[in-house]
Amino acid sequence: MTFIWFAIAGIYTAILSLTIAPNIAGIIQKLLIIIFLYSVTVFLARLSVGFVTLYGQKAF
Known part of the structure; x- marks a missing residue:
């Protein structure tokens, strides 16, 4: 799980430093947020x- 979070952080940082079209950067950022929220949900x-x-093991 932590690998996914560090990969997301790396990709996000790379997007901020690259010069790409703002609409493409926005789409990628939204996808990264979706992936991050999904991974946090799975973790929880x-x-x-x-x-x-x-x-359950302690109760019985």
């Missing part, structure tokens, strides 16, 4: 499943 879902599993 896995974390909550882990907590529920841990609680």
Whole structure:
């Protein structure tokens, strides 16, 4: 998961330093935000499943 976040940060930084058309840069930035939010959602879902599993093991 951290690899994806660092890759997104690298691509975002590269986009800021490149001279490309603003509309293309905007589209790429929106895609990166979507990918980032999806990865955070997956991370939080896995974390909550882990907590529920841990609680279930201790409760029984």
